[in-house]
Amino acid sequence: MALAPIAAALALLLAPAAAGAALRVVTTLPDFAELARELGGDRVQAEAMVRGSQDPHFVDAKPSFVLALNRADLLVSNGLGLEDGWLPALLRQARNPEVLPGGRGHLDASRAIQARDVPSAVDRSMGDVHAGGNPHYYTSPEALFQVARLLEEKLLELDPEDRAGYAARWRTFEATYRERSAAWRARLAPLQGMPVAVYHRSWDYLLDWAGLTSAGALEPKPGIPPSAAHVTRLLAETRGRGVRQVWQEVYHPTSLSKVFAEKAGARLLVLPSMVGALPGTDHLWTKFDRLVELVAGEPNGP
Numbered sequence: 399m400a401l402a403p404i405a406a407a408l409a410l411l412l413a414p415a416a417a418g419a420a421l422r423v424v425t426t427l428p429d430f431a432e433l434a435r436e437l438g439g440d441r442v443q444a445e446a447m448v449r450g451s452q453d454p455h456f457v458d459a460k461p462s463f464v465l466a467l468n469r470a471d472l473l474v475s476n477g478l479g480l481e482d483g484w485l486p487a488l489l490r491q492a493r494n495p496e497v498l499p500g501g502r503g504h505l506d507a508s509r510a511i512q513a514r515d516v517p518s519a520v521d522r523s524m525g526d527v528h529a530g531g532n533p534h535y536y537t538s539p540e541a542l543f544q545v546a547r548l549l550e551e552k553l554l555e556l557d558p559e560d561r562a563g564y565a566a567r568w569r570t571f572e573a574t575y576r577e578r579s580a581a582w583r584a585r586l587a588p589l590q591g592m593p594v595a596v597y598h599r600s601w602d603y604l605l606d607w608a609g610l611t612s613a614g615a616l617e618p619k620p621g622i623p624p625s626a627a628h629v630t631r632l633l634a635e636t637r638g639r640g641v642r643q644v645w646q647e648v649y650h651p652t653s654l655s656k657v658f659a660e661k662a663g664a665r666l667l668v669l670p671s672m673v674g675a676l677p678g679t680d681h682l683w684t685k686f687d688r689l690v691e692l693v694a695g696e697p698n699g700p
């Protein structure tokens with residue numbers, strides 16, 4: 399019987415990563431993959447399923463994702479319903495119980511943060527795509543730092559042999575975060591209280607962190623495209639409030655945002671909501687560097 403050699407070969411193929419080899423981390427958002435690389439160094443191999451230029455509510459499930467999930471030691475998801483439209487089907491096909499919700503190899507990153515706009519009862523007023531609360535906390539540096547703390551614990555749990563390495567990388571990460579975030583805040587300080595209109599409510603966590611205020615959204619409800627009627631109503635509502643900027647992600651159309659911005663006397667800014675959304679934003683730090691520069695870099699001064 400040739401079964402024994404086949405079994406041996408299979409066992410080799412399916413064996414967990416050997417000591418010193420990388421933990422296979424799959425993340426939904428590119429920001430989480432960057433966090434895993436920062437905290438895990440050469441102990442992790444991280445890949446993201448969503449590109450920074452894609453709407454994370456709606457992602458085409460590729461067969462390569464099924465394979466990646468099948469082999470993954472850890473899946474980091476955003477949670478709060480962001481991936482409900484595409485991740486469950488991939489997980490069913492991947493047949494890897496470790497990375498299912500509740501499994502040791504699944505980290506729901508939203509556990510690290512205080513969610514906004516969580517409905518108190520069954521209430522669809524926030525729209526279908528935000529029915530579990532606002533899931534876009536990854537636009538806030540502070541929220542991503544909280545996620546980093548949680549991820550550090552999880553990586554250590556799965557890879558305890560490199561405790562000293564994780565501790566050293568954490569110190570570097572935390573020091574860089576403190577320094578950069580102080581610089582970002584200082585750059586945004588002159589804009590304190592500025593009202594900002596948004597296309598989709600991807601920015602509420604960032605607005606809070608930066609001390610800016612939301613003047614409303616062009617979408618009547620999250621996931622419902624703006625209509626001319628709603629945009630006209632928002633213009634009337636915000637008249638006199640001095641809306642100076644309109645923010646939107648790279649993956650939404652700009653036609654109605656342009657109309658709104660022009661009539662409101664504001665500037666339309668297409669900002670990187672996730673790592674890789676714009677050229678030069680391939681890392682966590684450069685994503686926020688670019689974002690802050692775009693917001694603070696008023697051509698006519700504050």
Ligand SMILES: [Zn+2]
Nearest residue numbers: 455527598620
């Ligand atoms: Zn959303």
